[in-house]
Amino acid sequence: MDSLVTHLVGAALPVVTLVIALEALGAPLPGETLMIALGTSLAARHESLVPVFFALWVGAVAGDNIGYLIGRRFGRNAVLHHGTRFGLTEARLQRAEAAFARYGVALVLVARFFVLLRQLNGVLAGTLALPWWRFVLANTLGGALWVGLWLAFSHAVSAELLGHLQWLHRFKAIVAIGVVLVAGGLVLRSLRKDADT
Numbered sequence: 001m002d003s004l005v006t007h008l009v010g011a012a013l014p015v016v017t018l019v020i021a022l023e024a025l026g027a028p029l030p031g032e033t034l035m036i037a038l039g040t041s042l043a044a045r046h047e048s049l050v051p052v053f054f055a056l057w058v059g060a061v062a063g064d065n066i067g068y069l070i071g072r073r074f075g076r077n078a079v080l081h082h083g084t085r086f087g088l089t090e091a092r093l094q095r096a097e098a099a100f101a102r103y104g105v106a107l108v109l110v111a112r113f114f115v116l117l118r119q120l121n122g123v124l125a126g127t128l129a130l131p132w133w134r135f136v137l138a139n140t141l142g143g144a145l146w147v148g149l150w151l152a153f154s155h156a157v158s159a160e161l162l163g164h165l166q167w168l169h170r171f172k173a174i175v176a177i178g179v180v181l182v183a184g185g186l187v188l189r190s191l192r193k194d195a196d197t
Helices: 001-010 013-024 030-045 049-086 090-111 115-127 132-170 172-196
Strands: none
Touching: 013 030, 013 049, 013 115, 030 049, 030 132, 049 115, 049 132, 090 115, 090 132, 115 132
């Protein structure tokens, strides 16, 4: 994994951007897993998160904006044409548009943190005619929070674990002896119980 991350960070940040953009469009790609792997690897190598953060953030924002354009261009007509089979009439669509006009920015911001909602985020906002500038504002902020949270969390946890592992490595002989003594004690105790019965 570390060699893959080294390649992605060193030469292929556009690939990282593309993976996150496609994931935002609904492709079954491991967006959060990729961010965790990147944050973990960067912590192990003591490298900056900044270039990776921007690559991921651009991908998240770009993918949702493409989804918004698809929803804006084709979504409403598709819902009106096929939605009647599912009870989606024009009157219900108009009510959904009114609700989305009122709460859409908050929904776009929060949807980023939920798997299925994240993939539908842009298309839904476009379909329900959320004004583009409001969508861009919420999407840009939501993308920054989402990427920043996963990267920073995985980086911080990995750095903390690495610190403990280094401490453990220094005292590995003592820890190994302790593990052997505890395991030996448990085995002897079990043998005594068997002998007593």
